[in-house]
Amino acid sequence: MNTTLSVTCPYTPGNPAETRFTWFYANTSAIGSNQNLSLSNVQLTGEGYYKCRVNNTMDPTGCTAEEGYDETTFFVDVQYPAKIRRFSADGSVFASSVTINESQTVTLLCEADSDPLATLEIVNFTKSDERLLGEAHNNTISARVVNARCEFDMGVYQCKGKNIHNAVQQVREIEIKIACSPRPSPFTTPIVTAYRRRNSSAILSFTIVAYPPPNDASAYVWRKQVDGKWVTLLNNNRFQIRLSNDSLQTNLSISQLQIDDFTNYSVRVNNQVGSTEQTFVIRATEQPSVPQQLLVVDAMVTESSVTVKWTPGFNGGEDQWFVIGYKKAADEFWTYINVSSTVTQLSIGDLVAGTKYEVKMYAENIIGKSDETTALSVTTQSVISDNGSSPSVGAAVGGAVGGILAVVIFVVLWKYRNAFKRKPGEGAQYDDLFNRQADVLAANTSSEYEAYRVESQQTNQYETLAETSFHEYSVLSPGGKQDYSVTNRVTQGTENDCASLNQQNAYVNV
Known part of the structure; x- marks a missing residue:
C-alpha cells in the first residue's frame, strides 16, 4: 500500500511485428495502452486482477484482414501493516474501561485489520509486568479472566499486534476495575518493623489495593499505642500524615524520635466496600540508657550484706540486663553480677563486717552497654555493739539476768500457790459446779452464775480458765533494741492434771 507498481507485459512479436497493447482491471474498461503499466500510490482499492492483451492485424494478399491477439492476467495483492480495530471486554466495544465484581469472569476480544495476517497477543499489564493471556497468528483473538482477583487482575489489559509491514507494534488498552475492599498490595509489601536511633526520623508506609479508592485522607486513620491504649495521631510538628495522588498509599513521617515513640502503630483504611488495618512497630537500635537512682537501702545493711536498688532506664529497643559491680574500697578489682531486667533490687552478700565497699552498675543489651553509674x-x-561489749559478753550478761529473773518468778509462784491453797474443810467458791449435783439453784451457790446442770454419766468435766487480757514483755538484752509481743497461752485441763485431782481449782497464768 502507498507504493508504485510498474508492470511490463511480455510478448513474442507476430507477423506483421507491429503489436498493440491494452490493459484491463477487473474486466473493466481499458486502463492503459502501452507495454508498461504503472500504478502509483497503490491503495487497497487497487487490489485485484489485471489483464494485459496484445494484438496485431494480419492482412494477407487476396484474403480478408484478420486480428490476432493473446492476453495474460495477474493478481495485485495490496498489503499493509496490522491495525487493531477493536479491543473490548464483555462486549463493551467503545468503553475504555469496565467495572466488574470480585470473583467475576470477564471475556476479552481483540480484532485486527492486517494483510498479511497479524500476530496478536492479549496481556495483563496491571503492574508493569506483562502476563500473557493468549496468542494467535490471526486477525482475531480472545481471552478470559476467570474468578477475577482485585490484587492481581484489576488494572490495564493490552492487545498487541503486528505483521511484517509494522515498524512499531500496535497496542490497544482497556482497564478492568474490580470492586473490592482495601487490602495490602502484594506488589509493595509494607515494612512492619523499623529500626531507628533516638532523635532520628522514621517513615511508615502502607500501600493498598482497593476499588473504589478511599475518598480522601480522612479514610486513613493512624494511631499510636501509648501505655497500652491506642491514640489517634494528627499532623503536628513531629508527626506528618501524607496521601498519594491515587489515594492508594499513605505515609506516616516521625521526626526526632523520642523514647515513647518506640512503640506500636496502626493504620486503618476504608472504602465503600470494606476496610483493612495494618500494624507497625518502631524499635530502637542502640545501647541502653544508664540505670537511674542507684542507691543503698540503709535499713538493709547488715554485717555481711548490703542491698541496692535502682530504676531501669531506656532499654534501647532490645531486651536488656543489668550488671552490678562491687569491691572493697581498698581493692583494685571489681566483682560483677548479672541481673535480669525484671529485677530492680539486689542484696550483695558474703561481705566482711565493718568494711567499706564501693558499688556501681550499668545496663547492657545485644547492641552494647550503657555508661556506668557513679x-x-x-x-x-x-x-561491736553500740555499748562496746562484745557479743560473748552481751550473751553472758543476758543469760545471767534471765536466770535471776527466772528464780524470782519461781519464788513468787510458790508463794501464790500456798496463798491460794484451800484448807481442809473449806469450800471453794464454785464447788457446786464440781460436786456432780444434778440440778442446783442459783440461790444455793455463792456465785453470780445460774445453775449448772451436770449429767450424771459425765465425769471429770472442767471449765477452761483463761485470762482475757494480754501482756507485753520486753526481751532482756544488752542493747535493749528489740521488743517482742508475747501472748498468754491457755492449756486445756485433763484427768491427769494435779490441780484437778487435788481439787485445787486455783490457777496462775504465767
Missing part, C-alpha cells in the same frame, strides 16, 4: 560507698555493720 560508684556508691557503703560500710557494712560492725560486730
Whole structure:
C-alpha cells in the first residue's frame, strides 16, 4: 500500500511485428495502452486482477484482414501493516474501561485489520509486568479472566499486534476495575518493623489495593499505642500524615524520635466496600540508657550484706540486663553480677563486717552497654555493739539476768500457790459446779452464775480458765533494741492434771 507498481507485459512479436497493447482491471474498461503499466500510490482499492492483451492485424494478399491477439492476467495483492480495530471486554466495544465484581469472569476480544495476517497477543499489564493471556497468528483473538482477583487482575489489559509491514507494534488498552475492599498490595509489601536511633526520623508506609479508592485522607486513620491504649495521631510538628495522588498509599513521617515513640502503630483504611488495618512497630537500635537512682537501702545493711536498688532506664529497643559491680574500697578489682531486667533490687552478700565497699552498675543489651553509674560507698555493720561489749559478753550478761529473773518468778509462784491453797474443810467458791449435783439453784451457790446442770454419766468435766487480757514483755538484752509481743497461752485441763485431782481449782497464768 502507498507504493508504485510498474508492470511490463511480455510478448513474442507476430507477423506483421507491429503489436498493440491494452490493459484491463477487473474486466473493466481499458486502463492503459502501452507495454508498461504503472500504478502509483497503490491503495487497497487497487487490489485485484489485471489483464494485459496484445494484438496485431494480419492482412494477407487476396484474403480478408484478420486480428490476432493473446492476453495474460495477474493478481495485485495490496498489503499493509496490522491495525487493531477493536479491543473490548464483555462486549463493551467503545468503553475504555469496565467495572466488574470480585470473583467475576470477564471475556476479552481483540480484532485486527492486517494483510498479511497479524500476530496478536492479549496481556495483563496491571503492574508493569506483562502476563500473557493468549496468542494467535490471526486477525482475531480472545481471552478470559476467570474468578477475577482485585490484587492481581484489576488494572490495564493490552492487545498487541503486528505483521511484517509494522515498524512499531500496535497496542490497544482497556482497564478492568474490580470492586473490592482495601487490602495490602502484594506488589509493595509494607515494612512492619523499623529500626531507628533516638532523635532520628522514621517513615511508615502502607500501600493498598482497593476499588473504589478511599475518598480522601480522612479514610486513613493512624494511631499510636501509648501505655497500652491506642491514640489517634494528627499532623503536628513531629508527626506528618501524607496521601498519594491515587489515594492508594499513605505515609506516616516521625521526626526526632523520642523514647515513647518506640512503640506500636496502626493504620486503618476504608472504602465503600470494606476496610483493612495494618500494624507497625518502631524499635530502637542502640545501647541502653544508664540505670537511674542507684542507691543503698540503709535499713538493709547488715554485717555481711548490703542491698541496692535502682530504676531501669531506656532499654534501647532490645531486651536488656543489668550488671552490678562491687569491691572493697581498698581493692583494685571489681566483682560483677548479672541481673535480669525484671529485677530492680539486689542484696550483695558474703561481705566482711565493718568494711567499706564501693558499688556501681550499668545496663547492657545485644547492641552494647550503657555508661556506668557513679560508684556508691557503703560500710557494712560492725560486730561491736553500740555499748562496746562484745557479743560473748552481751550473751553472758543476758543469760545471767534471765536466770535471776527466772528464780524470782519461781519464788513468787510458790508463794501464790500456798496463798491460794484451800484448807481442809473449806469450800471453794464454785464447788457446786464440781460436786456432780444434778440440778442446783442459783440461790444455793455463792456465785453470780445460774445453775449448772451436770449429767450424771459425765465425769471429770472442767471449765477452761483463761485470762482475757494480754501482756507485753520486753526481751532482756544488752542493747535493749528489740521488743517482742508475747501472748498468754491457755492449756486445756485433763484427768491427769494435779490441780484437778487435788481439787485445787486455783490457777496462775504465767
